[in-house]
Amino acid sequence: MWAKTIEWLGDKARLIDQRKLPTREIYVDIKTTEEMFDAIKNMLIRGAPAIGVAAGYGIALAALKNSDKDYIRNKIDLIESSRPTANNLFYVTNRMRELLKKDDVDVSMLILEAISIHKEDRELTEKLGKYGRELIPQKAQCMTICNAGALATGGIGTALAVFYKAKEQGKEISVFVPETRPFLQGARLTVWELKKNGIEPILIADSAISHILKTERVDAIFTGADRIAANGDTANKIGTYGLSLAAREHDVPFFVVAPSTTFDLSLESGEEIPIEERSPFEIIEFRGISIAPKDIRVRNPSFDITPNHLITGIITEKGIIYPPFEDGVKILK
């Protein structure tokens, strides 16, 4: 039933190539840290928690190759430079750096740590789903954005875990899925994943979000997150901020679903979160076909910040945090 987003095979990691979905299910074996760096940077694997899990295995691969601590530290730096926004990446690289500081650390400990990180991520997503599902009525029509599902985590997802766990309770759910340009994670990944798991997706253009929230009943919105500041400001896929504005306008509850590893409590607010700007060719071309003239200016921010005052609640593995988030985040410590 589930997508095998990432697997550890003892001496390599196996990823499903998310750029090829849903047309083709192709698995790629990653044998070096450099290959993992490329896989994260080029979005063969994406989604903040999944990036964290992939980073762990990328570091394990370095340890397998060379037990020298400086060598491994360099490879941690490399992995860390793959993408700037998702906190889960830094959570994992920091954890690995801490482990390396111990005197008696050996290669197998780093590998076991990567496996633990993956196992913990799986367990966290189950808990997110269980907390979140209580917010959904028996017959629900919801909305999400991008892909915050099994494909974005080491487990059953963050936002989509809520739907999967609600379905286990016998709830009937359909979900509006914005296609999520430019990478089309909604159209390609979320639609595929929801269908595969028995939940009905309704695909829309990103630009239809406000009109749908105005004209259709939507019980609640659930999104993932790439980084959450101490005040609750949330970085997530570009378009999430606009979605939150429309949600407020139409009184639709807006929930962020994220494990504690997504929080960066060292940041006071979302203004401090770095926003990745990706290649203009993601917008100018579609699978090699020109959409627009090549020699033009493009802005392609990959994330945006949803301010805390537009967020109804943040669902974590330790419970649901409601405003004021500055106080609520204390349960994470």
Next chain:
Amino acid sequence: MWAKTIEWLGDKARLIDQRKLPTREIYVDIKTTEEMFDAIKNMLIRGAPAIGVAAGYGIALAALKNSDKDYIRNKIDLIESSRPTANNLFYVTNRMRELLKKDDVDVSMLILEAISIHKEDRELTEKLGKYGRELIPQKAQCMTICNAGALATGGIGTALAVFYKAKEQGKEISVFVPETRPFLQGARLTVWELKKNGIEPILIADSAISHILKTERVDAIFTGADRIAANGDTANKIGTYGLSLAAREHDVPFFVVAPSTTFDLSLESGEEIPIEERSPFEIIEFRGISIAPKDIRVRNPSFDITPNHLITGIITEKGIIYPPFEDGVKILK
């Protein structure tokens, strides 16, 4: 310099095929009313004022073929059924029906009427641009959506006419252009047209609109319109409503630019404007390439309604109308 959106050649109309732009500039000769019906329905020509001009020529082609009034009336009905939202279409079909009611009407009068409609549209767009440009500072950064340019009218555009006329005054203008899924009028048409006419486009994904308005200086937003009700509620390309919500949030003036032919004063509010729902395949496929699984639910509304309270002003050929629009529209009568 300008795109030859639509031309009358005495016994046929010539259109640039907007589905092929910007990769290829292909002109198509339209010789029958049925061909014009298809061209409008399949968006070979689009944009509310251009649809009106095309409708006029489509009816002229019927008159050329058969002078029987009932025959022509049937063809007017056909043209009128091509697309439901743009008011300019109904403005033209109603005008032709009125003309047909006269006792002494002959074929040449219908053809001359179609040519007049085109000429008037050209003149209207010049006036829209002249009124609108006074709202733009010397060095301006603006935003638009979809294509409300020369390609959308019989003249130099509605929203884009403002930029063209401001440039004639020596103003320096760059324009954020959302790509405008699913048909990509922004990426394909507006970017091409602005560049061709010396104005710098900055292409963004539709989902980046709110983030850009939050993080960049944008002096004003100018959009076209497909139909405007008596209270100022405006139907325009899907995504315009979300854009207007973000504009209010960030105090960016939001102007609608439209000739009086776009107003439907018989409608009290936007709730009465029919919203076209187009084929799911516009979302599921991209130029024949599957993006999402085929057997899924899709919602593909082509327009949305921006409520009057989110509109700063409506620029018409008779002047700029400010709230309360119910009073302001009196200048159109």
